[in-house]
Amino acid sequence: MIPTKKVIISTAVTGSIHIPSMSEFLPITPDQIGDAAVESAQAGAAIIHLHARHAKDGRPAFEPEVFEQFLPRVAQETDAVLNISTGGSTSMSIQQRLSAAATFSPELASLNMGSMNFVFSGIADKITNWRYDWEKPYVQNSYSHPFQNTFDQIEYALRELGEGGGTRFEFECYDIGHLYTLAHFAERGLAKPPFLIQGVFGILGGIGADHMNLTHMIAVADKLFGNDYHFSAFAAGRSQFQFATHSAWLGGHVRVGLEDNLFIRKGVKSESNAQQVHKMVEVLKDLGKEIASPEEARAMLSLKGKAATKIPAFDQVPAV
Numbered sequence: 001m002i003p004t005k006k007v008i009i010s011t012a013v014t015g016s017i018h019i020p021s022m023s024e025f026l027p028i029t030p031d032q033i034g035d036a037a038v039e040s041a042q043a044g045a046a047i048i049h050l051h052a053r054h055a056k057d058g059r060p061a062f063e064p065e066v067f068e069q070f071l072p073r074v075a076q077e078t079d080a081v082l083n084i085s086t087g088g089s090t091s092m093s094i095q096q097r098l099s100a101a102a103t104f105s106p107e108l109a110s111l112n113m114g115s116m117n118f119v120f121s122g123i124a125d126k127i128t129n130w131r132y133d134w135e136k137p138y139v140q141n142s143y144s145h146p147f148q149n150t151f152d153q154i155e156y157a158l159r160e161l162g163e164g165g166g167t168r169f170e171f172e173c174y175d176i177g178h179l180y181t182l183a184h185f186a187e188r189g190l191a192k193p194p195f196l197i198q199g200v201f202g203i204l205g206g207i208g209a210d211h212m213n214l215t216h217m218i219a220v221a222d223k224l225f226g227n228d229y230h231f232s233a234f235a236a237g238r239s240q241f242q243f244a245t246h247s248a249w250l251g252g253h254v255r256v257g258l259e260d261n262l263f264i265r266k267g268v269k270s271e272s273n274a275q276q277v278h279k280m281v282e283v284l285k286d287l288g289k290e291i292a293s294p295e296e297a298r299a300m301l302s303l304k305g306k307a308a309t310k311i312p313a314f315d316q317v318p319a320v
Helices: 031-043 071-075 094-104 121-126 135-141 151-165 178-185 212-223 237-249 273-286 294-301
Strands: 009-014 047-050 081-086 108-112 168-173 197-199 229-235 255-256 263-265
Touching: 009 031, 009 273, 031 047, 031 071, 031 273, 047 071, 047 294, 071 081, 081 094, 081 294, 094 108, 094 151, 121 135, 151 168, 151 178, 168 178, 178 197, 178 212, 197 212, 197 237, 212 229, 212 237, 229 273, 237 255, 255 273, 263 273
Parallel strands: 009 047, 009 255, 047 081, 081 108, 108 168, 168 197, 197 229, 229 255
Antiparallel strands: none
8 A cells, every 4th residue: 555644534425325215315416416515625534425416306327418517616716626436327328338437537436446236225125215206216127236336347347537637536446356356457558557457345135244344455455465555445335434544544435425324324315415524524633634635636546637637618508
């Protein structure tokens, strides 16, 4: 792992797994997502990890025109690194999942490093009042439909976004085998260091939220990538802050946000993404860590800079 004195905080503000019925605080509309991103950056997040949703019902969206309703504002009002997700949902094709990142050529895009069972159907057992008709079949569908990230799809993303636009990647690794997939593409020269490896724990179908798994993942990454990578970690749900703290303690970076966890503490819903960022900042300070600024994150990750993206100026976006 590349040694660093400063910790990068990433905030994933909405995602595509949690549904509106789970929390009234989950950002859905472009204004809500924009507010969440700006507030998180102001609270100390250097990277904002972004999904989009349809404003009328909160359904996950891939269309660039939906992203365009909040990206320019966030780019104008913050200096944060904007990280456009290519995860989308299992119902989207790889072309759909990449469409926003291909259109706006961000500094950073997420890239899942393997096909897997990505199961969140258990949400349906906990909800009695559904806000929208799409929600229940959507979460139940995860029990029978795997999340596809085949080698040809990963290569397509690396070539389309990386070689084609200079975008670098947050390599999302949900299991140890995903590290070896990254090593395969690194050996072929399609993935280039310094790598940002995002360890993801606690998803049913992936590696469990066990702290031994975190130290093991870093040990394997050290073996495969030496000092050519930065490591960040998060765990879905109640282990979110424990894993972020552990990652920082081991010299890595952290990710928080309502995409990963809807609670600020046991039994208390998080009222905003910024609330989670503030909590993480205080935890990091207690550990004696410094918080990386967006410019410091850009330098660490060798990003191309805001000016090289294709995110339009706020005043150039057509009114909706």
